Structures are given as structure tokens and as C-alpha cells.
Amino acid sequence: MFNIEDLSRIKGFRFPKSVIGYAVWAYHRFALSLRDVEDLLAELGVTVSYETIRDWVNRFGHGFAAKIRRDRPAPADKWHLDEVVIRIKGKTHWLWRAVDAKGDVLDILVQSRRNKAAARRFLLKLLKRWSAPRVMVTDKLRSYGAAKVEIAPGLEHRQHKGLNNRSEASHRHTRRREKIMGRFKSPMQAQRFLSAHDQIACLFRLKRHRLSAESYRHARNDAFDLWAGYAAELAA
Structure with missing residues (x-):
């Protein structure tokens, strides 16, 4: 190479x-x-x-x-959003990730909360970069629905645990790297590493x-x- x-x-x-x-x-x-x-x-x-x-x-x-x-080509019009807990210096943080129907990672955001404000911040970041999809699939966390009503009321929203396996499966690679790195040292380090890692890995995965x-x-x-x-x- x-x-x-x-x-x-x-x-x-x-x-x-x-x-x-x-x-x-x-x-x-x-x-x-x-x-x-x-x-x-x-x-x-x-x-x-x-x-x-x-x-x-x-x-x-x-x-x-x-x-x-x-x-990269435009993402598919169906997005899967999910959040997973990560521990940083003994404190709980949440890694929010969105993937499209093809399994390509759209974006990630590390936040200390899992509430409406956090969901709204993540959705705004996604919509600013990619514009609105046809449908959004999430688990049953109510924060997604509350944020969507405010910023994208016309967006179709499906909430079902079994429908969101694509997004949940994307967290496996994060867990593997987190273990090798001996956990993330700060939210900023996690955000910086994962936002680059997801895009680079997807190109070759x-x-x-x-x-x-x-x-x-x-x-x-x-x-x-x-x-x-x-x-x-x-x-x-």
C-alpha cells in the first residue's frame, strides 16, 4: 500500500x-x-x-x-438510531449512533445524558448533515419521539426493539476497540476517535x-x- x-x-x-x-x-x-x-x-x-x-x-x-x-453516496432513506452506554473514568456516558438501511454509519455523538435534549441534539446534527430521511427506526426510548415532534414532525417514526437490530449490531465494533484501548479516557477522546473510526472502517468493511x-x-x-x-x- x-x-x-x-x-x-x-x-x-x-x-x-x-x-x-x-x-x-x-x-x-x-x-x-x-x-x-x-x-x-x-x-x-x-x-x-x-x-x-x-x-x-x-x-x-x-x-x-x-x-x-x-x-460517499447519499444514504438510504431509512435510518436506524440507537444509544449504548459507555463508561469513562467511572462515569456513565451514552454513545448515540445512526446507521442507514445499508448498514453505513451516518454519525455518532457522545453525550452524558439520554433525555429529550440529548436526542434533539443528535437529530439536529444528523438532519443538518444529511437532511431528513423517509423513516426513522428507534427503540422505545421516548426521548426520540419527543425530539422528533419538535424538529421533524412529518418524519415517519417506528419504535420497536426488534426493528433496530442493524443499529444495535454496529456497537459491537466499538466494544472491541474500547477493550483494546483500555476504555476511553474522556468524552472528547471517544468522540474524536469514533467519529473517524466509524467512517474509515465502513469504507473497508x-x-x-x-x-x-x-x-x-x-x-x-x-x-x-x-x-x-x-x-x-x-x-x-
């Missing part, structure tokens, strides 16, 4: 853009720690510390995620069970080409 002889460097950085892009990709694509990525790079002949990789992930992850959002082997390889190659282009656009 990268060429160590590549000269397309960012001002102030010792390694080329392709190496930085590879490190950010490996960290978000697989359930790896920073030290795991350090070892992968070492095997490929790149000697860099895990702290440098941490800086790359924090500095450039959001840029990659923004480019993925920029180029293809619906393999729905594709033939040939179609899957083509889609994967397209994702690699997109990523290479995004890495070439990196700037300090």
Missing part, C-alpha cells in the same frame, strides 16, 4: 504520505493497538515509535473521515456476504484506490 521511496512528504514530517496513510488505515481497519501497528511497520522496514503513530492517527484520522463523507468473490475484490480495490488518493491529499 505504500512505497518507502515515495518522496511526497508533508512539510515537517519525516515519512512520506503513503506511510502515514498506511499506519492510519491499519489502526482503524483492524482491531490493533498502536504497538501492533508499530510492529507491522517495522516488518515492512519502517522504524517509527507507537507515539508517532498515535500522533498520525489523531492528526490525520479526521481528515480521512471527512473525505470519506465527502465522496464491505458487505461480503452480499457480493460474489469477484465483486468483492473489485470493491476492495476501489476502496484501496480511494484511500491512496486521500493519503496523497494529506496536508499538515
